[in-house]
Amino acid sequence: MTRDNDQNVLRLPSEKLYSEELEALKKTDKDPKPAGWQLSPKAVLTYITGGKAGDKEITPKYIGNKRLVEIAIATLLTDRALLLIGEPGTAKSWLSENLTAAIHGDSSKVIQGTAGTTEEQIRYSWNYAMLLAQGPSDQALIKSPIFRAMETGGIARFEEISRCASEVQDALISILSEKTVSIPELGLEVPAARGFSIIATANTRDRGVNEMSAALKRRFNIIVLPAPADIETEIDIVRKRVSEISANYALTASMPEDEVVRKVVTIFRELRSGMTMDGKEKVKPTSSVISTAEAISLLTGSMALAASFGSGTIQEEDIAAGLQGAIVKDEEKDRLVWKEYLDNVMKKRGSSWRSLYNACSEMNG
Numbered sequence: 001m002t003r004d005n006d007q008n009v010l011r012l013p014s015e016k017l018y019s020e021e022l023e024a025l026k027k028t029d030k031d032p033k034p035a036g037w038q039l040s041p042k043a044v045l046t047y048i049t050g051g052k053a054g055d056k057e058i059t060p061k062y063i064g065n066k067r068l069v070e071i072a073i074a075t076l077l078t079d080r081a082l083l084l085i086g087e088p089g090t091a092k093s094w095l096s097e098n099l100t101a102a103i104h105g106d107s108s109k110v111i112q113g114t115a116g117t118t119e120e121q122i123r124y125s126w127n128y129a130m131l132l133a134q135g136p137s138d139q140a141l142i143k144s145p146i147f148r149a150m151e152t153g154g155i156a157r158f159e160e161i162s163r164c165a166s167e168v169q170d171a172l173i174s175i176l177s178e179k180t181v182s183i184p185e186l187g188l189e190v191p192a193a194r195g196f197s198i199i200a201t202a203n204t205r206d207r208g209v210n211e212m213s214a215a216l217k218r219r220f221n222i223i224v225l226p227a228p229a230d231i232e233t234e235i236d237i238v239r240k241r242v243s244e245i246s247a248n249y250a251l252t253a254s255m256p257e258d259e260v261v262r263k264v265v266t267i268f269r270e271l272r273s274g275m276t277m278d279g280k281e282k283v284k285p286t287s288s289v290i291s292t293a294e295a296i297s298l299l300t301g302s303m304a305l306a307a308s309f310g311s312g313t314i315q316e317e318d319i320a321a322g323l324q325g326a327i328v329k330d331e332e333k334d335r336l337v338w339k340e341y342l343d344n345v346m347k348k349r350g351s352s353w354r355s356l357y358n359a360c361s362e363m364n365g
Contacts, residue, residue: 013097013107013108014107015101015106015107018047018098018101021053021059022038022039022101024056025053025058025102026043028043028053028054029043031043035195036154036196037103037195038102038103038105039103041074044102044103045069045073047061047098048060048095049061049062049066061094062091062095062098064091064226064228068223068225071221072084072223076103076155076197078221080219081197081199082198082200083202083222083223084096084202084223085201085202085204085222085223085224085225086204086225087204087227088289088291088293089227089292089293090225090226090227090292091293092201092202092203093159096199100154100155103155104155107155107157109148109154109155109156109157110145110156110158111144111146111156111157111159113158113159113161115163117165117168118168119171122144122146122168123144123146123181124142124143125142125144126140127140127142137186138186141183141186146158146172146198147190149198150191151190153192153193153195153196154195155197155198156196156199157199157200157201158172158199159200159201160203161200161201162203162210163209165210166210166213169213172219175198176220179191179192180192228292231266231269231277234265234295235261235262237296238265238292238295238296238299239261242255245296245300246300249300249304251303252307253307253310253312254313256299256314257314260299260314261299263319263356264298267341267346268290268291268294268295270345271337271341272285272290283341284341285337286338287334287337295326297326298319298322298325299314299322302318302321302322305318316358316359319356320360320362321363323338324338324360324363324364335364338360338364339364342361342364346360
């Protein structure tokens with residue numbers, strides 16, 4: 001894909017989105033590079049957590065505990081796979097993608113775990129028309145992303161591994177243990193090239209999660225990514241990602257004001273924790289976790305509303321519409337929880353919250 005064509009792509013992979021930063025790091029990186037890596041571990045850390053590469057400013061991709069990122073990078077230097085666990089919105093997928101982009105320059109080898117994921121999608125499958133016509137052959141073989149990563153010494157990403165059925169998850173055990181894929185139909189054992197690894201992510205809270213077996217967990221080095229520790233950190237994350245996404249979508253609305261971002265993050269944190277920020281009042285939780293990622297999506301959507309149907313500046317009505325969609329997922333339960341929060345918490349916060357309260361109350365009916 002050319003750079004010209006990249007302008008028409010809805011979402012660029014990290015290795016293209018941050019190509020200038022990666023090139024700057026490659027030019028200034030003097031440290032030893034492990035087999036199959038395009039950057040040294042220290043340069044990968046700079047790419048993820050931010051810093052300088054010569055005169056080039058490297059933007060942080062992950063805002064959080066730097067030590068967790070160091071452990072993740074160190075894990076990928078060994079023969080153990082990496083498992084990132086956390087609540088929705090803790091940047092598991094974003095960290096996985098950017099680690100892969102920094103290390104191998106190709107984050108496209110991805111399996112998206114669902115209830116319908118099969119063992120063939122983890123190992124390999126066949127082009128059945130060719131299989132029937134000429135029998136098992138290299139040409140008829142359809143290689144999974146993990147298979148292709150093994151051949152090239154790359155990193156495969158397995159998103160939401162706990163969404164898959166347990167027997168499908170366990171198809172990974174032999175791959176992670178033996179570092180080979182067996183193809184009995186061709187009488188082949190395909191070994192992994194140096195540099196091969198898997199980064200998996202797992203959700204701890206949503207419905208439809210299948211517990212991983214102890215045998216599979218032992219094959220991973222597990223890192224738990226926490227939710228943002230404090231409101232200022234979460235506000236920084238939200239502001240940064242909204243800026244990046246809105247620029248990618250070429251939204252013409254002005255960025256949300258700091259007060260707007262703070263209000264949205266405050267609401268989400270209080271509904272997540274079950275307590276107001278001052279610790280004085282309990283709050284009923286919603287039926288599902290309201291993540292940082294949803295706060296980012298809410299504000300980006302509000303910018304799109306303001307740009308297309310408003311003045312170009314986010315109004316309270318835009319925020320109210322986004323809050324309604326993010327919070328009221330279970331119509332019967334969440335509508336009552338949201339109404340109680342509006343009346344018992346937001347309404348009492350005085351004039352600075354009044355217009356948002358009115359817009360939310362009208363939207364919630």
